[in-house]
Amino acid sequence: MSGPLDGVRILDLTSVILGPYAAQNLADMGADVTKVESLQGDIMRLSGPMRSPKMGHFYLTNNQNKKSISVDLKSPEGHDIFLKMAADCDVVLYNIRPKAMARLGLSYEDLCKVNPEIIYVGAFGYSERGPYAGRPAYDDLIQGEVGIPHLVQQAGADVPRFAPFVLADRLVGLQTANAVVAALYHKKATGQGQRVDVPMFEGLTSVIAGEHLAGKLFEPAIGPSGYQRSISPNRRPYATKDGHICVMVYSDKQWQIFLDLIGKSELFENDARFASQNARLDNIDHVYGYLSDIISTRTSKDWIETLLAADIPVTPMNSVEDLLRDEHLNDTGFFETVEHPTEGQIVKMAIPTEWSKSQPEHRLHAPQLGENTTEILGNLGLSNADINDLVQKGIVHDPGATS
Numbered sequence: 001m002s003g004p005l006d007g008v009r010i011l012d013l014t015s016v017i018l019g020p021y022a023a024q025n026l027a028d029m030g031a032d033v034t035k036v037e038s039l040q041g042d043i044m045r046l047s048g049p050m051r052s053p054k055m056g057h058f059y060l061t062n063n064q065n066k067k068s069i070s071v072d073l074k075s076p077e078g079h080d081i082f083l084k085m086a087a088d089c090d091v092v093l094y095n096i097r098p099k100a101m102a103r104l105g106l107s108y109e110d111l112c113k114v115n116p117e118i119i120y121v122g123a124f125g126y127s128e129r130g131p132y133a134g135r136p137a138y139d140d141l142i143q144g145e146v147g148i149p150h151l152v153q154q155a156g157a158d159v160p161r162f163a164p165f166v167l168a169d170r171l172v173g174l175q176t177a178n179a180v181v182a183a184l185y186h187k188k189a190t191g192q193g194q195r196v197d198v199p200m201f202e203g204l205t206s207v208i209a210g211e212h213l214a215g216k217l218f219e220p221a222i223g224p225s226g227y228q229r230s231i232s233p234n235r236r237p238y239a240t241k242d243g244h245i246c247v248m249v250y251s252d253k254q255w256q257i258f259l260d261l262i263g264k265s266e267l268f269e270n271d272a273r274f275a276s277q278n279a280r281l282d283n284i285d286h287v288y289g290y291l292s293d294i295i296s297t298r299t300s301k302d303w304i305e306t307l308l309a310a311d312i313p314v315t316p317m318n319s320v321e322d323l324l325r326d327e328h329l330n331d332t333g334f335f336e337t338v339e340h341p342t343e344g345q346i347v348k349m350a351i352p353t354e355w356s357k358s359q360p361e362h363r364l365h366a367p368q369l370g371e372n373t374t375e376i377l378g379n380l381g382l383s384n385a386d387i388n389d390l391v392q393k394g395i396v397h398d399p400g401a402t403s
Contacts, residue, residue, distance in 0.1 A: 001030065001358050002030045002360065002361050002363055003028065003029045003030020003031075003355075003358055003359070003360035003361065004029055004030055004355070004358045004360070005026060005029040005030040005031040005181075005184075006030040006031075006358070007030075007032070008026070008030070008031040008032065008090050008091070008184060009031070009032045009034075009088065009089040009090050009091070010023065010026055010027075010031050010032065010033045010034070010089065010090065010091040010092075010093060010180075011033075011034055011036055011082075011085055011086060011089050011091070011092045011093065012033050012034065012035045012036060012066060012093050013036050013092065013093060013094040013095075013096075013106075014093055014094060014095040014123070015037075015042040015043055015044065015095070016042070016043060016044055016095070016169070017044065017058070017062060017139070017166050017169035017170065017173070018095055018123050018139075018168075018169035018170075018172055018173045018176070018200070019093060019094070019095035019123055019173070019176070020035075020042065020044070020059075020062040020063055021062050021169065021170055021173035021174075022093065022123065022173040022174070022176035022177040022180070023035070023063075023066065023093055023177075024062050024063060024064060024065065024066065025173070025174065025177040026091075026093075026177050026180055026181075027064070027065035027066050027364075028064070028065055028351045028360050028362075029360050030358070030360055031091075033065065033066045033067070034066065034067050034068075034069060034085065034089075034372070034376060035063060035066045035067065035068045035069070035367070036069055036071065036073075036082065036085070037068055037069070037070045037071075037369060037370065038070070038071075038072070038073070039070055039071075039072055039394070039396075039397050041054055041070065041369040041370075042059060042063070044056060044058040044059045044062065045059045045369065047059065051343050051344060052342055052343060052368075054368070054369050055342065055343055055366075055368065059366060060340075060343065060346065060366045061349070061366075062366075063366040063367070064348075064362060064364065064365060064366045065362065065363055065364045066364060066366070066367065067364065067367060067371070067372035067375070067376065068367035068368065068369060068370055068371050068372055068373070069085075069370060069372060069373045069376045069377070069396070070369050070370030070373055070396060070397035070398070071373070071395065071396045071397075072394065072395050072396070073104055073106070074104065075395050077390060077393075077395045078395050078396070079104070079105055079106075081377070081380070081395075081396070082106065083110075083111075083114050084114075084380050085376070085380065086111050086114055086115055086118065087114040087115050088115075089115070089118070090117075090118075090119060090184065090187070091118075091119045091120075091121060091180055091183070091184070092106075092111060092118060092119070092120050092121070093121045093122075093123070093176070093180065094106075094121070094122050094123075095122065095123045095124055096124065097124055097125075097134055097136075098122060098124065098128060098197075099134060101122070108120040108195040112193075115193070116193065117187065117191065117192065117193040118193045119180065119183045119184065119187060119193045119194060119196065120193070120194070120195045120196070121176065121179060121180055121183065121195075121196045121197075121198065122195075122196070122197050122198065123172060123173070123176040123198040123199075123200070124137065124197075124198075124199060124200065125137025125141075125142070125199060125200050125201060126199050126200070126201045126202070127197065127199045127201070127202055128197060128199075132201065137200050137201065139162075139166045139167065139168040139169045140162055142168040142172075142200045142201055142204055143162045143163060143167060143168050143204070144160075144162070145201060146168075146201070146204045146205050146207075146208045147208055147212070148162065148163060148167070148208065149161055149162055151208075151212065151226070151230070151231055154226065154231045155230070155231040155232065155233055155235065156233030156236075167204075168200055168204050169200075171203070171204060171207060172198060172200045172203040172204060175198055175203045176198045179196050179198050180196075183196050211227050211230060212225055212226050212227050212230070212231075213225055214226055214227055214228075228281055228282070228284045229281060229284050232284045232285050232288050233285065234284075234285055234288030234289045234291075234292055235284070235288055237317040238291065238292050238295035238296070239292070239295070239296050240295055240296060240298060240299055240300040240302075240303060241296070241297070241298060241299045241300075242299045242300055243299075243300045243316075243317070244300070244316075244317040245295065245300050245303055245304060245314055245315065245316055245317060246314065246315045246316070246317055247291065247295060247303070247307065247312070247313070247314045248312075248313040248314070249291060249312055249313075250277075250313075251277070252268075252276065252277065254312050254313075255268060255274060255280070256268050257310050257311075257312060258307075258310070258312055259274070261306065261307075261310060262294055273286055273287060274287065300316065304316065324347070332350070333350060334349060334350045334352075335347055335348070335349060335350075336348045336350070338365075340365050340366070341365060342368055348362065368399050369397060369399065370396065370397040370398050370399055371398075371399060371400075373387075373396050373397060373398040373401075374387055374398050374400070374401070377390070377396070387401075388401065
């Protein structure tokens with residue numbers, strides 16, 4: 001067994017980040033994932049830096065543990081190939097709009113004809129039940145629509161800004177992988193497949209509203225929206241004498257210990273703004289501002305040693321380069337240099353979960369476009385002559401095929 005999803009067969013029709021990230025999480029858990037690409041391939045193959053054409057860094061980090069078949073699904077032959085694969089799989093995962101899937105003849109109803117127990121999972125912009133159905137959606141658009149840039153500016157940024165990583169795609173990608181696993185559990189219990197939609201707008205709204213409805217959660221409202229701690233302008237890494245650190249003094253006990261350390265024990269008893277968690281939340285700008293002033297009086301090393309010894313949460317403020325040198329990550333083997341068959345030496349990240357019985361493992365490198373086309377078609381019963389004919393006609397692509 002190569003992970004808890006060993007034996008699950010998934011067709012990954014997705015591209016860019018959301019879908020491939022979801023599918024990679026499932027592949028890392030042991031699922032047999034076949035990435036079904038157009039003859040041009042996933043657009044993220046073109047996102048550099050890269051050593052080889054169509055092997056960009058974004059593609060490499062979102063498509064390990066998968067096989068790749070490259071096929072023209074708009075052709076009758078390519079359409080038939082996909083239906084043959086779908087007849088013998090558990091899950092079809094896609095992230096184009098449902099109407100586009102229907103135009104390809106690959107709707108849920110189409111696939112149920114060849115596999116009535118199929119789990120058909122779509123991750124796209126908006127629920128099909130609302131007026132935004134069918135609109136194009138990208139990470140930046142969804143971030144803006146759920147209010148992230150507004151919250152960033154509310155927290156003190158000079159202008160509204162997106163999160164500096166593809167937050168919407170990755171969070172909704174995890175929600176998508178979670179939905180697939182739940183649907184598999186339902187199928188195991190009932191024998192029934194089903195259609196599952198995972199809309200980005202609703203998915204990320206659930207994350208943001210769960211934190212920031214605040215007083216608006218209640219009817220009638222008992223206060224404004226916005227979780228005070230998250231949007232405080234003073235919630236940030238704190239400047240020390242020689243750099244920055246991240247400190248979390250949160251509970252009553254932690255504040256008592258911290259104030260003892262700096263010789264200000266009386267503040268907890270005499271200043272109502274520090275006296276309880278709710279009081280600190282109501283006065284969060286002052287509390288974090290005070291903390292910022294105190295932290296600025298010592299070096300980073302001094303604070304980290306002092307606060308760790310007092311069991312107060314503290315970390316350095318790392319860069320990406322710092323992560324590569326991190327003592328903990330290196331001791332646990334999180335980063336490893338491996339040999340990719342076409343890209344040479346690359347940094348591989350560990351699967352970030354640890355299991356006592358069914359540990360997931362890295363089985364496959366991120367494939368070249370169509371790297372496994374011949375193998376997959378052969379498993380469908382096509383002869384070498386049939387496969388070569390499809391290659392010559394431009395129906396499928398195999399980088400190892402002779403033209």
